[in-house]
Amino acid sequence: MSDVHQPLVKVDGLEKYFWENDSLLDRLLGEDPIAVRAVDGVSFDIREGETLGLVGESGCGKSTTGETLLRLQEPTGGAVEFEGNNVYDLEGKDLTAFRREAQVVFQDPFSSLDPRMTIGRIVQQPLDVHEVGSKAERRERVRDLLERVGLAAEHADRYPHEFSGGQRQRIGIARALALEPEFIVLDEPTSALDVSVQAQVLNLLDDLQADFGLTYLLISHDLSVIRHVCDRVAVMYLGEIVEIGPSEEIFGEPKHPYTKALLESVPRASTDERDRERETISGDVPSPRDPPSGCRFRTRCPEVIPPDDLEIDQSEYRAIMTLRQRVEQRAISLETVGDEDRRVDDDGEFVVENVDAFVADVKAQILETTLPPREDEAVTEALAPLAEENWDTAAERLEERYGSVCERANPDLGGGTHPAACHLVSAPGDSRSDG
Amino acid sequence: MTDILRIDGLKTRFFTDNGQVNAVEDLDVRIEDGEVFGIVGESGSGKSVMALSIIDLIEQPGRITDGEIWFRAPDIADELVETDAVDGDYVDLRAMSPEQRGLLRGSRFSMIFQDPMSSFNPSITVGEQIAEAVEAQRRARSNPRSLDAKSQHYGLTDYLLGGVLSSKRYVSEPSLDRAIELLELVGIPDPAERAEEYPHEYSGGMLQRAMIAQALAGEPDVLIADEPTTALDVTIQAQVLDLLAELQTETGMTILLITHNLGVVARMCDRVGVMYAGEIVERGTLGDVFDNPVHPYTQGLLGSIPDLQGVAERLQPIEGNVPSLLDHEMPDRCYFADRCPKAMEECLEHPPELAVNDRGQHATRCYLAETEYTAAKALPTDYFGATEAPAEADTAPEEPTATDGGDHQ
Numbered sequence: 001m002s003d004v005h006q007p008l009v010k011v012d013g014l015e016k017y018f019w020e021n022d023s024l025l026d027r028l029l030g031e032d033p034i035a036v037r038a039v040d041g042v043s044f045d046i047r048e049g050e051t052l053g054l055v056g057e058s059g060c061g062k063s064t065t066g067e068t069l070l071r072l073q074e075p076t077g078g079a080v081e082f083e084g085n086n087v088y089d090l091e092g093k094d095l096t097a098f099r100r101e102a103q104v105v106f107q108d109p110f111s112s113l114d115p116r117m118t119i120g121r122i123v124q125q126p127l128d129v130h131e132v133g134s135k136a137e138r139r140e141r142v143r144d145l146l147e148r149v150g151l152a153a154e155h156a157d158r159y160p161h162e163f164s165g166g167q168r169q170r171i172g173i174a175r176a177l178a179l180e181p182e183f184i185v186l187d188e189p190t191s192a193l194d195v196s197v198q199a200q201v202l203n204l205l206d207d208l209q210a211d212f213g214l215t216y217l218l219i220s221h222d223l224s225v226i227r228h229v230c231d232r233v234a235v236m237y238l239g240e241i242v243e244i245g246p247s248e249e250i251f252g253e254p255k256h257p258y259t260k261a262l263l264e265s266v267p268r269a270s271t272d273e274r275d276r277e278r279e280t281i282s283g284d285v286p287s288p289r290d291p292p293s294g295c296r297f298r299t300r301c302p303e304v305i306p307p308d309d310l311e312i313d314q315s316e317y318r319a320i321m322t323l324r325q326r327v328e329q330r331a332i333s334l335e336t337v338g339d340e341d342r343r344v345d346d347d348g349e350f351v352v353e354n355v356d357a358f359v360a361d362v363k364a365q366i367l368e369t370t371l372p373p374r375e376d377e378a379v380t381e382a383l384a385p386l387a388e389e390n391w392d393t394a395a396e397r398l399e400e401r402y403g404s405v406c407e408r409a410n411p412d413l414g415g416g417t418h419p420a421a422c423h424l425v426s427a428p429g430d431s432r433s434d435g
Numbered sequence: 436m437t438d439i440l441r442i443d444g445l446k447t448r449f450f451t452d453n454g455q456v457n458a459v460e461d462l463d464v465r466i467e468d469g470e471v472f473g474i475v476g477e478s479g480s481g482k483s484v485m486a487l488s489i490i491d492l493i494e495q496p497g498r499i500t501d502g503e504i505w506f507r508a509p510d511i512a513d514e515l516v517e518t519d520a521v522d523g524d525y526v527d528l529r530a531m532s533p534e535q536r537g538l539l540r541g542s543r544f545s546m547i548f549q550d551p552m553s554s555f556n557p558s559i560t561v562g563e564q565i566a567e568a569v570e571a572q573r574r575a576r577s578n579p580r581s582l583d584a585k586s587q588h589y590g591l592t593d594y595l596l597g598g599v600l601s602s603k604r605y606v607s608e609p610s611l612d613r614a615i616e617l618l619e620l621v622g623i624p625d626p627a628e629r630a631e632e633y634p635h636e637y638s639g640g641m642l643q644r645a646m647i648a649q650a651l652a653g654e655p656d657v658l659i660a661d662e663p664t665t666a667l668d669v670t671i672q673a674q675v676l677d678l679l680a681e682l683q684t685e686t687g688m689t690i691l692l693i694t695h696n697l698g699v700v701a702r703m704c705d706r707v708g709v710m711y712a713g714e715i716v717e718r719g720t721l722g723d724v725f726d727n728p729v730h731p732y733t734q735g736l737l738g739s740i741p742d743l744q745g746v747a748e749r750l751q752p753i754e755g756n757v758p759s760l761l762d763h764e765m766p767d768r769c770y771f772a773d774r775c776p777k778a779m780e781e782c783l784e785h786p787p788e789l790a791v792n793d794r795g796q797h798a799t800r801c802y803l804a805e806t807e808y809t810a811a812k813a814l815p816t817d818y819f820g821a822t823e824a825p826a827e828a829d830t831a832p833e834e835p836t837a838t839d840g841g842d843h844q
Contacts, residue, residue, distance in 0.1 A: 058639075058668055194478055194695065194757070195697075195739050196477060196736060198752075199750035199751065199753075203750055206749070221668065223743060227742075227743055262669060264673075265669040266743055267672075267673075268698055268744075269725070271701065273698065281670050284640055326625070331628070333625055333628045336627040
């Protein structure tokens with residue numbers, strides 16, 4: 001066993017972009033490819049014998065991270081060291097050796113097993129590929145593995161469709177264990193299973209880790225599973241890690257507003273749940289094709305930081321920031337704001353006769369709170385150009401007064417045992433500028 | 436509180452090549468007006484089939500073979516007074532003609548499905564699809580007795596002309612406006628613009644909101660929500676649950692919430708029924724079921740969820756798998772007995788529903804409601820034959836009394 005300070009897996013600035021509009025035809029038409037930044041510079045260590053949890057909402061890049069660090073996909077940038085060697089530099093025999101050491105269990109037990117192979121062959125296949133032992137030894141090993149994961153050795157001649165979801169996931173686990181790996185990526189291993197079966201599989205994974213000294217990377221969207229299984233947890237949002245630390249600290253004292261919101265959102269299975277006050281975050285996850293500038297969570301963050309010289313309630317500031325996003329994205333139907341007949345002249349052109357009434361309508365429709373007089377005046381003035389469909393001026397005026405540090409600079413994750421990428425945690429001085 | 440829905444002895448079966456599947460088996464439920472009733476269970480427990488049975492959407496090879504579904508609708512009861520389908524203010528949906536029953540769909544009941552992405556037509560704008568639901572209700576209301584009320588004054592010629600002339604289209608201007616109002620009601624930003632977009636331009640959470648808007652088009656008395664948040668992320672799930680709770684308070688409608696997520700039940704429901712193998716095995720108020728569960732299955736379900744707050748203790752799973760529900764494989768005993776840590780001799784006879792206490796709400800299909808479990812009456816551990824998962828069986832405690840289904844309380 002290596003010493004404690006040397007991590008088994010060291011991920012450094014891993015990037016995986018997918019390119020859209022990148023076909024030959026698109027090039028000929030002169031269209032620029034669009035980068036979908038699935039994983040955008042994540043760094044973390046996985047120590048020997050621990051379980052690291054990777055948690056986040058769908059589309060945040062957690063599965064892509066898992067696949068890329070196993071080199072099932074080639075990265076766009078960054079490096080992954082496994083036992084001191086860069087995984088992406090490996091070739092030939094070394095790569096084969098790495099493939100033996102690092103295995104994966106996939107999410108869907110219904111599509112990850114070949115329906116035309118018996119489960120004995122499925123589990124034996126890695127042994128065949130890597131030419132481990134004699135034929136008889138391989139068969140014996142398959143029987144052992146099936147029994148180890150809680151199936152009967154006689155089941156080896158059956159086909160996957162004869163098994164339930166939980167049993168199939170056990171087969172997937174047996175296959176991953178066949179080559180005696182050190183490291184297993186568990187990609188949502190229980191999300192297709194019912195709760196009672198999920199508990200069986202989680203207990204099995206726990207036992208196997210203790211028996212074989214395995215290291216796990218557990219990818220899941222289910223926070224209670226993560227809490228139950230993991231020693232340390234990394235929280236991902238839009239391709240970036242926003243917080244990483246020991247399980248108790250992440251769940252006990254979350255630092256990043258996103259982690260807090262995530263924890264708040266999970267309904268608890270207890271009778272107190274109905275009366276639990278919770279703050280939910282509004283809005284959807286932005287597209288990774290065009291992520292927000294600065295901190296990526298700022299478009300939904302309830303704690304987005306107002307400029308120093310502005311005295312304003314947090315909820316009012318949040319409402320103004322949401323209004324700003326709508327103006328910047330031009331996502332307000334000006335023609336139908338308020339009383340729609342007034343806005344269109346005989347030629348169907350958009351015309352505003354009474355600017356004050358128009359701006360009041362826009363505010364009434366978009367702003368969720370009423371602002372204090374000073375801010376209300378500033379917002380009213382800034383929105384006036386919308387009457388002439390002049391979005392840019394309105395957006396600029398709003399930015400001038402309400403621009404936040406969160407949109408100018410992307411906070412660094414920082415170091416230590418429990419860092420969080422948030423301007424509220426790190427001093428704004430040591431954040432890199434987003435340019 | 437009056438009941439809005441009474442289901443008596445409902446049996447829904449599927450006649451497949453492998454045999455008869457008893458998806459819903461002799462189910463009785465009473466749902467009160469204005470409450471949120473939760474049905475919780477694992478996949479294959481029959482909870483979705485029960486919902487589809489209520490709104491009469493069971494498809495071949497399935498059929499409701501027995502039972503009565505009484506729905507409180509005084510106005511319809513007055514009209515049908517001469518028939519067998521009426522009992523006071525209640526009408527029996529199964530005894531009504533299919534046409535009459537069809538008219539109730541949308542205006543009295545409506546349903547939200549699990550997967551918003553596959554529940555919308557990808558080639559029609561979201562606004563138009565919602566407007567269609569509004570239009571259908573509007574046309575039906577204008578002459579409720581007509582059998583083809585939903586397509587009234589809209590024939591084949593209109594349909595064909597509708598492709599060319601916008602004035603001949605099925606969906607009228609007022610319906611489209613109402614659709615935009617509904618989208619605004621469910622919290623879609625910029626509804627006028629979004630109404631003209633296609634489903635693929637919506638995110639999953641937005642589309643689920645749109646589906647709720649569509650379900651509300653006929654101002655239904657009962658909203659059946661079948662796993663409404665299962666396909667959504669937790670932060671979006673929280674938003675959608677808040678929206679449903681808000682709409683319920685505003686409109687006073689009754690919600691039948693079907694889910695496998697015990698947290699969602701705890702958040703939303705007044706009363707709960709736990710389903711297993713097509714039956715409700717335990718029912719009661721939220722407190723009854725969550726704090727004093729009697730049925731070992733309910734206990735097992737609660738014990739097998741990892742706790743978000745608690746320390747990492749070993750989970751207490753329920754051993755084995757959900758039964759197949761095939762008629763010839765369902766023995767006449769408690770359906771849970773083969774997985775039950777407290778299986779007794781009594782359990783070889785199918786248990787009736789027994790009251791747990793005198794208050795009348797809390798009931799369970801388990802003899803433990805009346806008798807104490809003693810090791811003397813226990814069935815031998817391998818009574819039901821060697822089940823799968825021998826490794827798990829090895830680790831199971833020798834004394835069955837030690838497993839009480841977890842320490843969730």
